[in-house]
Amino acid sequence: MAGTGTRNRRERLRAETTAEIKQVALGLMGEGGPDAITLRAIAREMGMTANAIYGYFATRDALVTTLIDDLYTALADTVGAAWDATAGEDPATRIRAWAGAFRDWTLANPEGFRLVYGDPVPGYQPPEGGPAPDAAQRVCLVLTAVADAAWPHARHLYGDSEFQWSDFDPGLLAKVRPAFPDLPPAAVALALSIWGRLHGLVSLEVYGHLNTQTTSPERLFREELTHLLRSLGVPPAA
Amino acid sequence: MAGTGTRNRRERLRAETTAEIKQVALGLMGEGGPDAITLRAIAREMGMTANAIYGYFATRDALVTTLIDDLYTALADTVGAAWDATAGEDPATRIRAWAGAFRDWTLANPEGFRLVYGDPVPGYQPPEGGPAPDAAQRVCLVLTAVADAAWPHARHLYGDSEFQWSDFDPGLLAKVRPAFPDLPPAAVALALSIWGRLHGLVSLEVYGHLNTQTTSPERLFREELTHLLRSLGVPPAA
DNA sequence: GCGGGAACTATACGGCGTGAAGTTTCGAAA
């Protein structure tokens, strides 16, 4: 079994180097922002030559795409875990937990948020379908769960919604509709709407546009959640 | 008066060159995104040397800051004009006009939106106080006017708001409070909240995160406005 | 122990922002 052992060893070394490249890249990003992710800087940190990285990633964009994928997955895991951890509790508590996890992750990983949701890095062109479509749809799936939890209270607000199933991406619906077979198109719109509300505040905060207006973005976010839940008709937590 | 004429001529040439630099930079941005704003490309386009630009802008960041300032001012002018143009009409119409102008400007100038609200350009560090603080506060001032228009209907929703004047930037309040002396702190929070809601959807759309979920971001935006007005208690337009 | 492939380095090219120094241009004072 030496052959197998060797292949495993080689693959293990390769996986370790790949992981180190990504880890160093994330470290550089944390220090100097997304722009600090340069192959030469990574190689310098690792005692290698920049070109050695090409053995692991075809281009710098491929590395960035992988990073985005990892970060988006981590975000999806985090908010999904916050949602699942509150299973059985009332909708207001769950939605607050979910939204709080989203904001907390973002504030803990501001550069990651920029990488995932903003202009990642000079000249970066996302691959077809965008990076991390899987994680994006997982986030949307949790979003739809949020909308599903609020729907019994909020459905009366969407009586005049014009949304059709054809207004949404088939790939998204393929994940969403089996999981929530009773929800109408308007509920998916509600999910995207909730996403937009939270994304807006968090995005403004991360990019420093709120800091010059208010000293309490946290309070703004908290009261926004209160009004969101109230406007949806979700009864407040006990 | 030759002296004056000469000085005027020199200054005119200088102003024209400065304007051309900015215009070429905006053109490059429109073609290749914010990353295409390079001193060498601008100079190439103008038949100059990159270093000649240093006679007009201290650094590339200074040029970018000026561009951000111009764009932010244009945005503030646009949404302000849409607001003023509907003076006398009912709040719902005015708010829709204002929000529509915001989204329309953004979709017409997606790269400008990225420059103003996102990561502008590789390694760019905004100057102290951020770029274009004046335009930002003008936008916020119109936002507050929006909140002011909705406040008679929405104030009952903010009875339990914990916001104090000290939660906001003094510079912002110096502009806002004289213009709307009767508004409480919660109304400014409402203004920022409205900003966040619209910014979130538009931002997701501009950065391509909505396109993979829905084919009708315009409908999403329109219905979001409907729900915003409804949740604020603003009666719909006639 | 040796062949082969994987991992890595060396070198090079073009593009970037920017600093220092030199050159041209042109209005204004003599």
Place this chain on the structure above:
DNA sequence: TTTCGAAACTTCACGCCGTATAGTTCCCGC
């Protein structure tokens, strides 16, 4: 009209960057 000086612009240089190509080293499997 000549000359002076400042402004405008170029040239050259440096160190970054991504990346292509070719060469080198090392080590696993036969």
